[in-house]
Amino acid sequence: MHLYGGTVAELARHVGDETFIAAAEQRFTKAFGEAPSTQEVQSWRRSWPALVKVLQAAGLDDLYVLLEYSLPATGERVDALLLGTGRDGNPCAVAIELKQWTHVQLSRLRPGMVRSGERVVQHPARQVGGYVHYLQQWVARDDYPLTARGTVILHDAPAGLVAELRAQASRGPAARHPVLGREDLTPYPTPEALAERLGCAELKPSARKDVERFLTIQHRPSPALLERAGEVIEGREAFTLIGDQDLARQEVLHAVEAARARGTKSIVAVTGGPGTGKTVIACRLLGDLCRQPDSNPRLLSPSGTLTRQLRRTVGDGFRGLITTFLNNLPAGITSDSVVLLDEAHRARTYPDHQHGAFPVTLGKLLGQAAVTVLFLDERQIVRPTEGLTLQQLEQHAQRCGFSFAHIDLVSQFRCNGSRAYQQWVDCLFRPAGAVPTWEGSDYDLALASDPEQLSHWVAGHSRSGVTARITAGFCWPWDSPPTPPLLPEVTIPWEGPSGPQTWARPWNSRADEEHFDHPDVPPRPFWATDTGGHEQVGCIYTAQGMEYAYNAVIMGGDLVRRGDQWIAHPEESHDSQLRGLPPQRYLQYALNTYRVLATRGTRGTRFYSTDAITQNYLQTLLPSHGGEGGSWE
Structure with a gap:
């Protein structure tokens, strides 16, 4: 064009x-x-x-x-x-x-x-x-x-x-x-x-x-580019597969070979919770596909943050192979392409997928490629205008006459590999029902008594050279200019030893690129990994798909505990996509949001709620201090 x-x-x-x-x-x-x-x-x-x-x-x-x-x-x-x-x-x-x-x-x-x-x-x-x-x-x-x-x-x-x-x-x-x-x-x-x-x-x-x-002429990656991409991915320790991850990779490759042999279009759904390795498997599969003759693969994600992080890891020279998928089909996808769609639960589904047909753009993608592999976790859907379920994919495959395969990842490699923590978090963020007291010993989990304690814990780990971040529900305005200096908009009043106090931090930067005069403020795609990110508060759209060693989660007034159930208050949200929803519909998005935020930390997590009743409830479930390695530094 x-x-x-x-x-x-x-x-x-x-x-x-x-x-x-x-x-x-x-x-x-x-x-x-x-x-x-x-x-x-x-x-x-x-x-x-x-x-x-x-x-x-x-x-x-x-x-x-x-x-x-x-x-x-x-x-x-x-x-x-x-x-x-x-x-x-x-x-x-x-x-x-x-x-x-x-x-x-x-x-x-x-x-x-x-x-x-x-x-x-x-x-x-x-x-x-x-x-x-x-x-x-x-x-x-x-x-x-x-x-x-x-x-x-x-x-x-x-x-x-x-x-x-x-x-x-x-x-x-x-x-x-x-x-x-x-x-x-x-x-x-x-x-x-x-x-x-x-x-x-x-x-x-x-x-x-x-x-x-x-x-x-058709724009498609050259064999030399694919060969280099395969070699780079093969050589990156970050993309090493463990246990079930490698079994899932082999199952996907088998499904791809079968679809190509039959000459039919195929959909492969890979499901798994946070930390099961969906992104790592997607990257390794891209490396495998790059090494196959006459290949034309793509690794797509609806998350621009994840796309930028992956391109930084692999090398920006491979942009085009790894790209963001939003409202338009990527160029050069042909009937022999294998497309890997990571974070498929975040794929945009305009119009609202609960009231409309199968998403048009996604449907075109599935119809254009030979094989589409979608990595998804239904409990990470956090907006009405995104989200895809396993059932919707299978039904679409049946309507279109595509073959369909499903692989479920069970082993959990984040959160110190603690299945107990993953199960506890899944239980905590159900709409209602009893939640057991945390008694695990393989993950550093506790409750912060106030926001200052929370930030001291994060700062201490950061000083030790370990990644630590604070995230929060979208319960404060986000009106800072796109460039630093950032405004301290996340403000929490609390009662300190000497009387009323106010804790304040800025949201992460909205800019996609590093600011010329403020190199200490990482741009949005690199808030989770770059120096200085611990001094800002990340939201769901910045943290989703990312991980860091220590994780502090601030629960706002949009989700509060009353008795044995969670109550949603969408009026407390500053997210324009969600604020106008009825409480019962908002509830599931809020539960999914906090579940995602609670599963970013590989070694430890601290919770804090701005709602006094919810904070008291969490106090009945969690210790007020960490065990070994969990001191308030």
């Missing part, structure tokens, strides 16, 4: 016309489902004419140019892509990143980042390097030997800024991609010299059939 395609000379005849911009806006809206931002349209007005001027000055009128060319497997777009034919007669694509920068802020501590105004973005040489990597790994292949290059054009940038950016990109792969400023974009000493600087010196115009081949 692209907004415009034509030769440089053809583009030059239209680019200054306002109707050209209006047509681009309409095409953008139709392609992406929303109108481009005012800032983006303004950048088109400024950068497209500047690009055309440079390309014509370099004598490149006959090259084919695509504006806003989409890279479907990543969701990113290249500002401009030049297509031509190299000296060897093979196709060549030059990705161009356009910037209107006249000054930016750089940091030696974060060489891959640049601050422009209020925005922090990738260094443009790294950015264009990502585009080149994509073209080489998702478009080029044996029968289409595409060469890819990248160039940064800063058409307004003075020489000093360009020199700083070049120095910042002088190490690593980004050094291969030239950064050109205002003084580099003149035809000095000759137009051929400018074409050389742009990376286009020897390029000849492409035949129309070659342009059509590029525009219609």
